[in-house]
Each structure stands twice: as structure tokens, then as C-alpha cells.
Amino acid sequence: MQTAIFGGGSWGTTLANLLARKNGSARLWVREKELASLIRTKGCNPWYLPELELSPNLFVSDDLAQVTENAEYFLFVVPSQFYGGVLKTVREHLPKKPVIISGSKGITLDTLQTMSEVTEDTLIGLKPVFAMLSGPSFAKEVSKGMPTAVTLGCKDKTAARAIQDLLSTDTFRVYTNKDVRGVELGGAFKNIIAIASGISDGLGFGTNARAALITRGLAEMSRLGVAMGAQAQTFMGLSGMGDLVLTCTGDLSRNRQVGLKLAEGHKLLDILGQMKMVAEGVKTTESVHALGSKHKVELPITEQVYQVLYEGKDPLTAVHELMHRELKSEQ
Numbered sequence: 001m002q003t004a005i006f007g008g009g010s011w012g013t014t015l016a017n018l019l020a021r022k023n024g025s026a027r028l029w030v031r032e033k034e035l036a037s038l039i040r041t042k043g044c045n046p047w048y049l050p051e052l053e054l055s056p057n058l059f060v061s062d063d064l065a066q067v068t069e070n071a072e073y074f075l076f077v078v079p080s081q082f083y084g085g086v087l088k089t090v091r092e093h094l095p096k097k098p099v100i101i102s103g104s105k106g107i108t109l110d111t112l113q114t115m116s117e118v119t120e121d122t123l124i125g126l127k128p129v130f131a132m133l134s135g136p137s138f139a140k141e142v143s144k145g146m147p148t149a150v151t152l153g154c155k156d157k158t159a160a161r162a163i164q165d166l167l168s169t170d171t172f173r174v175y176t177n178k179d180v181r182g183v184e185l186g187g188a189f190k191n192i193i194a195i196a197s198g199i200s201d202g203l204g205f206g207t208n209a210r211a212a213l214i215t216r217g218l219a220e221m222s223r224l225g226v227a228m229g230a231q232a233q234t235f236m237g238l239s240g241m242g243d244l245v246l247t248c249t250g251d252l253s254r255n256r257q258v259g260l261k262l263a264e265g266h267k268l269l270d271i272l273g274q275m276k277m278v279a280e281g282v283k284t285t286e287s288v289h290a291l292g293s294k295h296k297v298e299l300p301i302t303e304q305v306y307q308v309l310y311e312g313k314d315p316l317t318a319v320h321e322l323m324h325r326e327l328k329s330e331q
């Protein structure tokens with residue numbers, strides 16, 4: 001069972017290493033020749049995850065033909081805005097019925113699509129089986145072998161079971177869920193609320209405020225998700241509530257870090273300019289803001305995060321406006 005992994009960031013490297021250790025081999029495609037070469041010579045990924053010693057069973061290259069040779073599973077772990085572009089380049093190396101797994105959590109800015117929709121559009125003419133891997137999983141913790149549980153969204157029962165077996169280890173437990181739309185929307189949406197939670201904590205508000213954001217964020221995520229065809233129950237699981245709690249409370253979250261810095265008064269462009277890693281929530285806020293209008297779903301927290309990120313609104317004013325909305329029933 002050969003797996004090709006695309007994306008040499010922290011999550012791609014972690015998953016590739018997990019697969020190489022578990023299955024005896026895996027192949028990682030890295031966009032930059034320099035990084036591929038550094039990983040091979042140093043035995044670690046010095047740019048994104050230097051502390052993880054990589055398995056000698058992991059093959060690393062910037063050559064798509066070598067990485068895809070004889071592969072049965074194709075795991076994409078690039079930032080979501082680049083997912084379609086990378087998939088398009090890989091297409092010529094894919095079999096007729098490829099198994100595509102996405103570890104990318106986001107919604108495209110230009111087309112407002114989830115990763116399953118991008119896959120469908122990009123692979124017209126092939127018959128891909130799509131699976132979305134999501135849930136509370138900081139790469140740093142997974143790479144250290146700390147216990148983690150995640151969800152695999154996949155409509156095809158047989159493929160879901162096979163991928164579950166492929167990825168599960170003693171410390172990485174994979175559940176399956178048929179609701180692909182719910183799994184991918186939860187993973188994308190939680191990043192917006194993580195930014196909000198970072199803002200709130202950075203302003204010095206307490207755990208009451210954070211708990212309110214998580215809970216009302218969950219309501220917001222579920223409302224939009226159901227309007228887009230997801231099942232409400234999915235948002236109560238690992239890919240919804242689970243990842244929401246993780247990224248709103250865990251300081252390893254890059255999205256939460258963006259919120260903390262915004263609260264300190266830093267400008268968005270300066271914050272992003274100093275980050276090598278991706279904070280998906282920044283672009284997803286814009287995509288979800290547009291999806292809210294499209295589906296006529298009220299998204300008050302997203303609206304405030306959008307205004308802070310893109311209209312220069314003062315974070316304190318955003319909190320004030322959230323607290324002064326018309327009083328209403330919880331349901």
C-alpha cells in the first residue's frame with residue numbers, strides 16, 4: 001500500500017512520517033527542491049518541524065513522477081488555497097479511480113469551494129473517491145506520538161475502512177463519518193472562531209468569554225453547515241466541537257496566535273508577514289463571510305472577525321458589538 005503525500009509543511013511531514021513508520025514506506029512530495037534536499041540530508045524537516053526525526057522509510061522528493069509511482073493513496077496536505085493547483089499538476093500521474101485524501105482545512109476564496117468540490121471539479125473525467133481527514137490534531141503533538149483522535153469523512157464505506165486502517169496507529173485513532181460536507185466545513189470554520197478566541201484572550205477577557213465564543217461559534221458553524229447540506233450531528237464530533245475546542249484553547253494554534261496578535265494592536269499584514277506557516281482562518285473568514293450571504297445565514301462572530309481582519313475594526317469594538325446585539329433565544 002503505497003501512499004503519496006503532497007505538502008512538506010508541518011502536517012504533511014507528520015502524516016508522511018506516520019505512514020512511513022506504520023506501513024514500511026511512504027513518499028512525500030515537497031514543492032521546493034531546496035527543502036527536499038535538506039530533508040534528505042538532515043533526516044528532519046528543518047523549515048517546518050525540525051524536532052521530528054524522520055523515518056528512513058520515508059522517500060522525499062520534489063519530483064511528482066517519482067513520488068506518485070505505484071501509489072494507491074494520494075494525500076494532499078497543502079494550504080487550501082493551493083490545493084486545486086497542486087491537484088491539477090498531479091492529475092496526469094493519477095490512476096483512473098484515484099483515492100484522494102485531503103488534510104487541508106479551508107474554503108477557496110475565488111470559488112467558495114470545499115476541498116471535495118475542488119477535487120470533483122479538478123478531476124472531471126476521472127472517478128475519484130474522496131476522503132477528508134479532520135479533527136483536533138496539532139502536528140507537533142501527533143509527531144511526538146501523543147494520543148490523538150480524528151475523523152475521516154468519506155462516503156465510500158470500503159474506502160473509508162481501508163484509509164482508516166492505513167492511518168490508524170496506537171496513538172492516532174481514526175473514526176469514519178459519511179458526512180463529508182460536515183467534516184470539511186467543521187475543519188474550515190473552526191479556524192475563524194480560533195481567531196476570535198485569540199482576540200478575546202488577547203484583550204484580557206476570561207474563560208467565560210472563551211466558552212461563549214466556542215459555544216456560539218459551534219451554533220454558527222452548524223447553522224451554515226446545515227444550510228449547505230451537512231448533518232447537524234457531525235458538528236458535535238471531533239471535526240466540529242473537537243477541533244473548535246483544540247484551536248480556541250491551544251496555544252499551538254496558528255489561527256489563535258493571529259487573534260492574540262491582533263488584540264495586541266498588530267496589523268494583519270505585519271502578522272502574516274512574520275509567519276512562515278499558514279493560518280487558514282484568515283482567508284476562510286472571507287470565504288465563509290461570502291457563503292453566509294449566499295445562503296442567507298446569520299454569522300455574527302464571523303462578521304465581526306471579518307471586519308477586524310478586512311475593515312480595520314478595533315477588536316474591542318467588535319466584542320462590544322457582539323455583546324450588544326438584539327437579545328434572543330439560544331435556539
Ligand SMILES: NC(=O)C1=CN([C@@H]2O[C@H](COP(=O)(O)OP(=O)(O)OC[C@H]3O[C@@H](n4cnc5c(N)ncnc54)[C@H](OP(=O)(O)O)[C@@H]3O)[C@@H](O)[C@H]2O)C=CC1
Nearest residue numbers: 008009010011012031032077078082104105138139277278
Ligand atoms: N499543522 C497542523 O497542526 C495541522 C494543519 N492542518 C492543515 O494542513 C494544511 C497544511 O498546513 P501545514 O502543514 O500546517 O502547513 P505549514 O504552515 O506548516 O507550511 C506551509 C505549507 O504551505 C506550502 N505552500 C506555501 N505556498 C505554497 C504554494 N504556492 N503552493 C503549494 N504549497 C505552498 C509550503 O510549502 P513551501 O515550503 O514549498 O513554500 C508548506 O508546505 C492546512 O490546510 C492546515 O489547516 C490540519 C491539521 C493539523
Ligand SMILES: O=C(CO)COP(=O)(O)O
Nearest residue numbers: 135136137138253254255
Ligand atoms: O487544525 C489544526 C489542528 O487540528 C491546526 O490548527 P492551526 O492551523 O490553527 O494551527
